[in-house]
Amino acid sequence: MNEILQEVAANWVVVAAWGLVATAVMTSVLEGAQLFGFSRLSLPFLFGTFVVSDRRRAMIFGYLLYLVGGWLFAFFYALLFSALATSEWWVGALLGIAHGLFLVAVFLPTLPIIHPRMVTEYDAPGPGQRLEPPGAFGLHYGKLTPIATVASQTLYGCIMALAYPA
Amino acid sequence: MKGSDEPSFFPPIGEYALIGDMQACALVSRSGSVDWLCLPNIADPPLFSGVLGRWGGRFRIGAEGDWTVEQEYLDDTPILRTRFIQEAASFSVTDFLALRTEGLGGPIEPERELLRIVEVESGCPKVAFSFEPRPGFGRDPQLQRRGRNAWACQHRADLILFRNDFSVSEADDRQVCGSEQLNAGEKRYFSLSFCRRDVGAIPGLGPECETKKNAAHDWWSAWLSQAELRGRFNEDVKRSLVALRLLTSRETGAVAAAPTTSLPEWIGAKRNWDYRYCWMRDAYFVLSAFIQYGFKNEASGYFNWLMHATEQDKPDLRPVYDIFGRSDLKEQEVSQLEGYRNSGPVRIGNGASGQVQLDSYGSVILAARSLVEHGGTFGVSEARRLRGFVETVCRRWREPDNGIWEMRQGRLHHLYSKAMCWAALDSALWLSDRSPLEINRNAVHAERAALEKVVCVSGWNEKRQAFTGALGREHLDASVLLLPKIGIIKADHPHMVATFERIDAELAKGPFVWRYDPAIDGHGSLEGAFVACCFWAVEYLAMAGRMEEAVTRLQTLIGAAGDLGLWSEEYDPETGHMLGNMPQGLSHAALLHAVRAIHGAGMSNS
Numbered sequence: 083m084n085e086i087l088q089e090v091a092a093n094w095v096v097v098a099a100w101g102l103v104a105t106a107v108m109t110s111v112l113e114g115a116q117l118f119g120f121s122r123l124s125l126p127f128l129f130g131t132f133v134v135s136d137r138r139r140a141m142i143f144g145y146l147l148y149l150v151g152g153w154l155f156a157f158f159y160a161l162l163f164s165a166l167a168t169s170e171w172w173v174g175a176l177l178g179i180a181h182g183l184f185l186v187a188v189f190l191p192t193l194p195i196i197h198p199r200m201v202t203e204y205d206a207p208g209p210g211q212r213l214e215p216p217g218a219f220g221l222h223y224g225k226l227t228p229i230a231t232v233a234s235q236t237l238y239g240c241i242m243a244l245a246y247p248a
Numbered sequence: 249m250k251g252s253d254e255p256s257f258f259p260p261i262g263e264y265a266l267i268g269d270m271q272a273c274a275l276v277s278r279s280g281s282v283d284w285l286c287l288p289n290i291a292d293p294p295l296f297s298g299v300l301g302r303w304g305g306r307f308r309i310g311a312e313g314d315w316t317v318e319q320e321y322l323d324d325t326p327i328l329r330t331r332f333i334q335e336a337a338s339f340s341v342t343d344f345l346a347l348r349t350e351g352l353g354g355p356i357e358p359e360r361e362l363l364r365i366v367e368v369e370s371g372c373p374k375v376a377f378s379f380e381p382r383p384g385f386g387r388d389p390q391l392q393r394r395g396r397n398a399w400a401c402q403h404r405a406d407l408i409l410f411r412n413d414f415s416v417s418e419a420d421d422r423q424v425c426g427s428e429q430l431n432a433g434e435k436r437y438f439s440l441s442f443c444r445r446d447v448g449a450i451p452g453l454g455p456e457c458e459t460k461k462n463a464a465h466d467w468w469s470a471w472l473s474q475a476e477l478r479g480r481f482n483e484d485v486k487r488s489l490v491a492l493r494l495l496t497s498r499e500t501g502a503v504a505a506a507p508t509t510s511l512p513e514w515i516g517a518k519r520n521w522d523y524r525y526c527w528m529r530d531a532y533f534v535l536s537a538f539i540q541y542g543f544k545n546e547a548s549g550y551f552n553w554l555m556h557a558t559e560q561d562k563p564d565l566r567p568v569y570d571i572f573g574r575s576d577l578k579e580q581e582v583s584q585l586e587g588y589r590n591s592g593p594v595r596i597g598n599g600a601s602g603q604v605q606l607d608s609y610g611s612v613i614l615a616a617r618s619l620v621e622h623g624g625t626f627g628v629s630e631a632r633r634l635r636g637f638v639e640t641v642c643r644r645w646r647e648p649d650n651g652i653w654e655m656r657q658g659r660l661h662h663l664y665s666k667a668m669c670w671a672a673l674d675s676a677l678w679l680s681d682r683s684p685l686e687i688n689r690n691a692v693h694a695e696r697a698a699l700e701k702v703v704c705v706s707g708w709n710e711k712r713q714a715f716t717g718a719l720g721r722e723h724l725d726a727s728v729l730l731l732p733k734i735g736i737i738k739a740d741h742p743h744m745v746a747t748f749e750r751i752d753a754e755l756a757k758g759p760f761v762w763r764y765d766p767a768i769d770g771h772g773s774l775e776g777a778f779v780a781c782c783f784w785a786v787e788y789l790a791m792a793g794r795m796e797e798a799v800t801r802l803q804t805l806i807g808a809a810g811d812l813g814l815w816s817e818e819y820d821p822e823t824g825h826m827l828g829n830m831p832q833g834l835s836h837a838a839l840l841h842a843v844r845a846i847h848g849a850g851m852s853n854s
Contacts, residue, residue: 116405117445119405120405122405122443122445122448123447124446124447128447135355135356136356137356199356207450207451207452208452209355209452209456212355212449213356213447213450214407214409214443214447214448214449214450222448223447224405
């Protein structure tokens, strides 16, 4: 275990830098899907509204939180690559797919329970709870939401795998 | 099932009320049906287009049976109250679009929201509703239930969410319907919200709707309180100002010509055009209407948009742009809808965007002059843009054009276009003394003099004893009634007096004035009297000092408008029906100018 941690620590610059790149690519894919009308999901906006209620500040905080989250996951991916002793691109892709599936199958459907500004029942929005819940697999945000989410996470995993010298 | 050309299915155009939030506009019929609503902006595809065809979709709240219906705007605001009255019962439906007065900084709200509040005043009426959205001109909405009383329609990147606290008796993927017997004092709420490319926001019902109604009422009341009114015709002035403001995008400052497309200029004919765009020819009339009545912010915002929209085409001008400044407005026909009372085709986009309309230059530079005359300013970059337009006028005024009426069968030397080119140069000379506008004054002087000769000498037709519509042509054109207004000739000049009399004899029925003989434009059908021309005639009379005639005409015209004081593009005095797109910004701007002309001549309180 110590060796794995030491390997990641030795490569922290690579992980931090490429974690930023991978997060940027992942965000661009998700936001691009939004702009092209494939999905209305905006994870930065959902993260931001955890903290504040107005849209403008939510987007700023959301992007910051999303960036920090992307960086932290970069170290987690690096740990896995070191543990598996491989960082082939397809390994990264598989990790990304698993990560994406977790997001759409577990995280998004659970969000109404933990998000302070998300409606849990459609017929009961309150003054503080306004956000539309994602529904199963995030399908309320558009039919292509699961695909866009998994695709962006897959790209993230691929980039991390290609960058990390395991 | 009734045929879709049945009058009951298509109420008279003039009976529609307008509500909006300064980005989106809806038409509400006297029977409580929202028959037109484009989201999120005025020129986007409609969610309801029932006014243009059976399959266009509607959102109706009403009651079966015979009811006396009254409609009014609450305190002059665009909050509409439709009252259904019987001896034993009465109820009202209050319709409005919520305003996001706090912008992005406020609580999480949907991008747009139409609210409808049902309130029983007396008795126990059975109220019914039907919600039939058809996004994108009659397409299937594929409604999905979301919870107990909510339905969602996901169309491309749009979320349309329908919520209510009413009894729903029937719902499928195309419609939601219901009816309920209500008791006196009971209220029910309907919310139709919209989000594009964003996580949806779910608005609340009940007290929250009341709060939004009060907020909209307060905003509009505060806005109207800025109006500089002078007494007579105030109600009509306020209605026109609100109509113009509803057509003004709060996002860009652009003013659309009308909120609708393809409402026919003659029933059964093909004079159907998309007016959800911004015409340069309207710039002067709209901007100066705003600024004359005290609305400097709207005038400045509109001028800024004019300068932004014309960036790509400088130093030339396209006749028409959308509210975001795009001029590629390809004209297409919508096959799914048969048109208002079978008056197809339904068109989107506008082919006029490729025309040459030289009067547009005069309109834009006159708008700049109007702004400066009323204390506004513009900077060096705007001055450079205006100088480019002045140089274009000097270079191109000898060319024929399609004219203000957008003649499609060829270009002529339209007299109004030449006169507006004169106005462009005259205003440029005026502005060059009072603004950063720098021009070659000698050259502009010379071109202005040449234009004056062309208009006042060559434009006069001895045989017709009138200024005719185009050089060397004999047809009359009511746009020349504006020559005194732009200052190229006095209103009491014998030639102008003779022209008015000729137009009054040949193009008018009472106060209703046609823009020209419909036979000349090649569309092969009749059309209605052009409302703006009716008010231009009033303004001409006021300028000529014929005040009694002007006031009498104006009173008759105002009496012809519907209860709500809205004007479409045209009017058929034979049937008393409005024609063309509804409401029309130019019609309302012309009304405002006519009233101001009468006030200016000292008839404000008589």
